[in-house]
Amino acid sequence: MNYSETIAYLYEKLPVFHRVGAAALKPGLGNIIALCEALGSPQTRFKSIHVGGTNGKGSTSHLLAAILQSAGYNVGLHTSPHLKSYTERFKINGQPCDERVVVDFVEKHKRLIERIEPSFFEISVALAFDYFAQQNVDIAIIEVGLGGRLDSTNIISPLLSVITNISFDHTDLLGDTLEKIAFEKAGIIKAHTPVVISETQPETAPVFIQKADELNAPIYFADQQYHVKTLSVEKGKRVLTIESKKEASLCTLALDLVGNYQLKNVAGVWQSVELLKEQGFDISIDAVKSGMAHCTTLTSFRGRWQVLSESPMVVADVAHNYGGLSETINQIKRHDFDQLHFILGFVKDKDVKGVLGLFPTNAHFYFCSFDSPRALTSDSLVYIADEVGLKGGGYRDVNEALRAALQNASSNDFIYVGGSTFVVSELSEI
Template identity: 45%
Template structure:
């Protein structure tokens, strides 16, 4: 099979959560464990870092990977979903897996896949672990796909576990209240393995403490390690001044991630790096600063407050649940512009009311849909949005919506593209 034929097989023969939603989610690790045995436990052949959470886990994963790369290590990075190409999910030192490696993996093991009938995600995790083992990476940063306890990545025993934050997302699978979701995410905490929690959240702090105590794991909350004293975004950089809570030492980080919400993610990544140092990973202060200054360059991270063009300024962001949208709206409010245009699409299994209630009413909307089965119909989205006094026209594709927004904008305007990861995927 060609690469495209291989992808077609993967996307159509096997359930894929990003495309079909709940039908692709498997609430057990049976297939994952069966495939892990079949491939002779590849995850045991490299060190790892495990990253879970509702928002920010992708940014934290890329940040840690960038620092490790700058430390001279051969670093695997597994994340999801992809934006432009499936191969973005599996990288070594910022380079995506080759097309031939994907083709060969499917061709050589297709018979086993058709016997086990794994989900798209289960198969992709097996591919990543097998690839990292074969290429002899020193360490791999592994992002949880969905949840934690029953996620296919949760067979690893990492050097450190990281949980960025918890908010309501995928409630149809993980639970309707934040404490239940936290228990699922906390399922990545392993006996005796330290865990870093990115945000201290009153409603769920004790959930993580309880799991950590039960499993004999040291737990740190990032704000107990570092305090952010000042932050400035200018000239395509974000300058962050941190102070160590333990020794009051000051240090400055220049970061190429421009989202204000990245401040928490960078602090979380720094705490995880501290834990890796304690485990004997050689990471200098210069490696830390250099890695955090070139995350996009080193890892190829896309879609996080990404500026696509100037005059008019076009910015996209993959934030897609209420907590993520709230952060985006806050940063839009800090941005200078004459008029706001929003190219907007959602998937049909989200809490649309909660998201729509947060969107600015003064903007002009271009309601659209991404080209995936889960996308919410643009006409239905407009109808739902009108109830929140959000006004605009509908467009059958993201490309047409963005084109219309550009045509109707003046150079001092701001065009924001988002609502769904898959809308952003069509513009980056």
């Protein structure tokens, strides 16, 4: 098989969450354990950091990878979903794996795949573990796919666990309260292994503390230790100061992920680096500064407050739940513009009406769909939006919608593209 045939085989043979939703999930860790045992337990052959949470886990994973790369380590990075190519899920030092890695893995283990019948995500995790072990990475950053407790990545024994923001998402699977969602996320906490909580939230902190106490795991609430403040945003960089709650200012640095929500992630990343240094990693302040300043280049990171144009301002972002979009809209309000344009698409298993209630009614809206069975049609989205007072037209896809918005916008307008990772992934500019 060639690469295209291999991907077609995986999509056809295995249930894929990003295409069919909850029906793709295979409860429990049995399949991933069986797969990895057959592969010789590759997840035990490299050091790792496990990163979970609702919002911020992708950015945190990429920032940690960039810092460790800058410190001279050979770094694996497994994240999901991908934007353009499946190979983006398997990076070493920021470079996606060669297509041949995917082809060879599937060809070699086809009988195993058909015997175990894993999900698409389970086989992706197994491939990542096998690839990182084969390439002898010094350390791998492993991002949780969904939840934590029963996520396929949760068979590693990491040096460190990191849990970012907790918000409402996948409530049909993870629970309908922040406490229930936090319980699932807390499943990545391991015995005697430090865990960093990036953001203290009153509903979730007791859940994490109880789980850490049960497992005798040292727990660190990063935002209680460090204060991160923006000094300026200029030339595609956010200039920050990081202050210790116990000491004076620690340092000033530049961050090339300019979304305001990144401030919450930076505290968790800083705390994580301090704990890695205590475990023997040689990470200088220069490596931290370089990794944060050049994260997008070092890790090929895309789709987080990504500026596609400045006149008019066009920003694409993959925020797709209530918490993430709340932060995004707050940041948009801090900008100066004449008119605001939103290009939006959503999956149909979200609380779309609730999320749309966040958006200002005086903006111009362009509603689009995308290539997935989970996509909400643009006609349905126009109808739902109208119920909450948002007026706009329907478009076949995001690129058609963007062309329309650019025709209508003046040079001092602001155009936002998002609502779903799939909308951003289909942008031709990304």
